[in-house]
Amino acid sequence: MPREASRNTAGLAAQALLARVGESRGLALSIRKGLPLSSGLGGSAASAVASVVAVDALIGSGLPLDALMACAFDGERLGAGSAHGDNIAPALYGGFVLVRVANPPDVVRLPIPPGLTAVVVHPDLEIETAKARALLGDTVPLADAIREWANLGAFVDALHRNDFALMARALEDTIAEPRRAALVPGLATIKRAAAGAGALGCSLSGSGPALFALCQDAATAKGVASAMSAAVKSAIGGEARIYLSPIAPAGARVVSACAS
Numbered sequence: 218m219p220r221e222a223s224r225n226t227a228g229l230a231a232q233a234l235l236a237r238v239g240e241s242r243g244l245a246l247s248i249r250k251g252l253p254l255s256s257g258l259g260g261s262a263a264s265a266v267a268s269v270v271a272v273d274a275l276i277g278s279g280l281p282l283d284a285l286m287a288c289a290f291d292g293e294r295l296g297a298g299s300a301h302g303d304n305i306a307p308a309l310y311g312g313f314v315l316v317r318v319a320n321p322p323d324v325v326r327l328p329i330p331p332g333l334t335a336v337v338v339h340p341d342l343e344i345e346t347a348k349a350r351a352l353l354g355d356t357v358p359l360a361d362a363i364r365e366w367a368n369l370g371a372f373v374d375a376l377h378r379n380d381f382a383l384m385a386r387a388l389e390d391t392i393a394e395p396r397r398a399a400l401v402p403g404l405a406t407i408k409r410a411a412a413g414a415g416a417l418g419c420s421l422s423g424s425g426p427a428l429f430a431l432c433q434d435a436a437t438a439k440g441v442a443s444a445m446s447a448a449v450k451s452a453i454g455g456e457a458r459i460y461l462s463p464i465a466p467a468g469a470r471v472v473s474a475c476a477s
Contacts, residue, residue, distance in 0.1 A: 234268075234272050337429050340453045350424060364391045393421065397421055398421075416432050
């Protein structure tokens with residue numbers, strides 16, 4: 218984790234915000250990061266978003282979310298190799314979001330069905346984001362693209378109608394997961410374990426190796442987490458990190474302020 222501001226996602230995002238508002242003063246950032254590196258959990262975006270939210274509050278610039286998102290892109294570009302909103306936007310806005318256009322930001326907030334709970338299992342593996350991205354290639358077969366668009370439309374409709382059955386059918390990745398599956402040993406087995414325990418769907422989180430599952434309530438999520446953890450231990454070994462959370466309706470925010 219580089220400490221130089223120009224090589225750190227949080228530092229670059231902060232610099233972008235200061236430049237945007239014409240602030241000449243410097244500042245010091247202290248990062249306590251709860252996400253492991255190379256996990257597929259959007260760690261670089263989390264740092265960039267936390268940085269711009271904290272700096273905005275510190276200097277009182279009061280920038281709107283779309284402006285904060287544009288500044289956070291500078292940090293994400295360094296951490297992920299390109300500026301895209303798939304992690305930046307939900308970390309900043311919260312909940313489910315649809316990024317129609319990244320620049321200038323056009324972010325559509327989507328509803329959260331009551332009870333919907335996420336399970337994330339992080340195996341004892343590391344996958345370089347650049348390597349995982351390279352596996353995607355530059356083209357997508359038309360049939361795969363059509364299936365993916367249909368699933369996305371169905372998933373958005375399921376969110377609006379609280380239709381868990383439709384959501385389960387729509388949680389199918391026909392583009393990224395098939396090309397990255399070899400990076401996570403036993404992926405198919407882990408997915409079957411999640412489904413058997415009641416998950417609506419399960420797939421790779423970002424570039425992996427973390428996997429996510431969506432469940433219609435917290436009680437089901439606990440059983441799914443246990444089943445996935447056991448499957449990961451059998452297929453990969455080691456102890457997996459487990460995260461359970463309802464879908465957060467709010468994004469990054471100030472939770473405490475320094476006395477000084």
